[in-house]
Amino acid sequence: MAAGFKVAEPLEYHRSFLKENCRPDGRELSEFRTTTLNIGSITTADGSALVKVGNTTVICGIKAELTNPIVEAPGKGYIVPNVDLPPLCSSRFRPGPPAEQAQAASQFIADVIESSEVIQTEDLCIERGKLCWVLYCDMMCLDYDGNVLDACIIALLAALKNTQLPEVTISTETSKPEVNLEKRRGLHIHKHPVSASFCVFDDSILIVDPTAEEESLSTAHLTVVTDDEDRLCVVHKPGGTSLSGEKLQECISRATARQREIQKLIDKVIHSVKTAQ
Amino acid sequence: MMEVCGSSNVTLREFGSEQSLLSRPDGSASFIQGNTSVLAAAYGPAEVKVSKEIYDRATLEVLIQPKVGLPGVRERAQEQCVRETCEASLLLSLHPRSSLTLILQLIHDDGSLLSCFLNAACVALMDAGLPMSRLFCGVTCAIDADGQIITDPTAAQEKESRALMTFAIDATERRVMMSSTRGSFSVHELQQCIAVSQKASEKIFQFYRDSVRRRYSKTL
Numbered sequence: 001m002a003a004g005f006k007v008a009e010p011l012e013y014h015r016s017f018l019k020e021n022c023r024p025d026g027r028e029l030s031e032f033r034t035t036t037l038n039i040g041s042i043t044t045a046d047g048s049a050l051v052k053v054g055n056t057t058v059i060c061g062i063k064a065e066l067t068n069p070i071v072e073a074p075g076k077g078y079i080v081p082n083v084d085l086p087p088l089c090s091s092r093f094r095p096g097p098p099a100e101q102a103q104a105a106s107q108f109i110a111d112v113i114e115s116s117e118v119i120q121t122e123d124l125c126i127e128r129g130k131l132c133w134v135l136y137c138d139m140m141c142l143d144y145d146g147n148v149l150d151a152c153i154i155a156l157l158a159a160l161k162n163t164q165l166p167e168v169t170i171s172t173e174t175s176k177p178e179v180n181l182e183k184r185r186g187l188h189i190h191k192h193p194v195s196a197s198f199c200v201f202d203d204s205i206l207i208v209d210p211t212a213e214e215e216s217l218s219t220a221h222l223t224v225v226t227d228d229e230d231r232l233c234v235v236h237k238p239g240g241t242s243l244s245g246e247k248l249q250e251c252i253s254r255a256t257a258r259q260r261e262i263q264k265l266i267d268k269v270i271h272s273v274k275t276a277q
Numbered sequence: 278m279m280e281v282c283g284s285s286n287v288t289l290r291e292f293g294s295e296q297s298l299l300s301r302p303d304g305s306a307s308f309i310q311g312n313t314s315v316l317a318a319a320y321g322p323a324e325v326k327v328s329k330e331i332y333d334r335a336t337l338e339v340l341i342q343p344k345v346g347l348p349g350v351r352e353r354a355q356e357q358c359v360r361e362t363c364e365a366s367l368l369l370s371l372h373p374r375s376s377l378t379l380i381l382q383l384i385h386d387d388g389s390l391l392s393c394f395l396n397a398a399c400v401a402l403m404d405a406g407l408p409m410s411r412l413f414c415g416v417t418c419a420i421d422a423d424g425q426i427i428t429d430p431t432a433a434q435e436k437e438s439r440a441l442m443t444f445a446i447d448a449t450e451r452r453v454m455m456s457s458t459r460g461s462f463s464v465h466e467l468q469q470c471i472a473v474s475q476k477a478s479e480k481i482f483q484f485y486r487d488s489v490r491r492r493y494s495k496t497l
């Protein structure tokens with residue numbers, strides 16, 4: 001009976017749970033799904049991380065390449081993020097060029113990197129005007145069950161913390177770069193941006209960390225990104241029904257609490273990897 | 278033309294709009310904010326491609342065309358923001374299994390582009406006579422190095438700013454429908470910017486009202 005109700009009237013089905021201040025998967029309205037993190041999962045990448053938020057799975061690999069700095073910013077390296085939503089992860093994505101959602105997600109990640117200054121791009125410069133690092137950050141969703149932006153940000157941050165760049169020196173005789181693969185050092189992470197996503201049901205009820213089904217039934221989405229100093233990096237609300245100031249404040253305080261949780265999780269995982277070695 | 282404002286008085290650049298300037302679309306409008314200029318055309322309700330058909334409402338497509346070249350990732354992200362804002366204000370369930378198309382052509386970018394896209398979109402939808410539950414407008418705020426809030430910044434002011442926020446404000450309750458930000462800022466600054474945008478939106482809604490009144494007083 002319940003299964004039939006869910007298929008025939010998905011919105012009513014969700015409403016009946018929300019009326020009782022809980023959700024179909026047993027969570028409270030402001031409860032995140034269990035988040036698990038694994039770092040260094042791809043040994044061939046310079047840095048990598050795998051994140052699961054409930055069923056949503058995102059893997060991030062970082063590849064560092066040597067390149068010439070762009071003319072406008074000779075003293076800076078650059079970061080190229082890309083989010084891939086392949087047909088593997090959900091039936092809503094078709095093969096072919098990236099759809100709007102994947103492109104909007106890539107742009108969102110690029111905005112977060114730029115706004116939060118997670119890495120100072122000056123750190124990626126090796127020789128001014130001649131040589132710098134470019135970091136290709138590829139995030140791939142393996143299982144799409146909603147809230148892919150949060151999972152991408154966690155995966156990106158953990159992978160950046162895991163990244164080890166080899167030492168590069170420019171030889172004085174040939175003026176060509178020499179890479180010392182034996183000697184590697186980690187990146188300097190200045191800020192720890194973490195996002196929290198929300199959905200609005202029936203123009204009034206706010207739920208956190210939506211599943212794919214909740215996302216498709218809701219009337220508005222909101223993603224808030226905060227850093228360690230409680231500053232807001234991005235408040236992304238791509239349309240949908242309007243939100244009052246008090247609700248927005250509620251979202252921001254939940255996001256700051258989430259930032260603490262995730263930063264603790266990342267530190268714990270990095271520490272456990274170090275002690276295991 | 279453009280002034281720095283305190284939180285008490287809000288200044289926007291000179292803005293204006295021309296409606297029904299194209300013959301083929303069902304509704305068209307140009308919107309000009311200072312030197313930023315956008316041309317919008319709305320088509321529909323029309324027949325929809327089977328793959329995009331939604332059984333209980335109309336499918337809205339928003340296309341943003343840059344001045345040169347093909348639309349890129351940045352345009353896609355802007356399209357998403359404009360589309361979801363329009364979807365929330367249009368009564369799409371009145372036209373099930375049909376398509377609405379909104380084309381936004383950039384003419385000149387001198388800052389506050391996303392807000393100009395939103396304003397042009399709203400005026401074009403009004404001109405097309407599509408049923409809407411509410412109107413909306415876009416306002417861009419920049420916070421400069423001294424912490425001053427500048428509404429409707431130019432491209433040069435955007436470049437120098439520490440943070441940049443664009444909001445879509447709805448006309449009925451003056452609440453935030455869309456928000457897109459760049460740079461880092463405190464919670465207090467966000468709330469200040471929202472308050473400033475709400476104040477600025479009054480001017481734009483008054484302009485909508487005046488321009489519609491002027492047009493229909495001629496035809497009647």
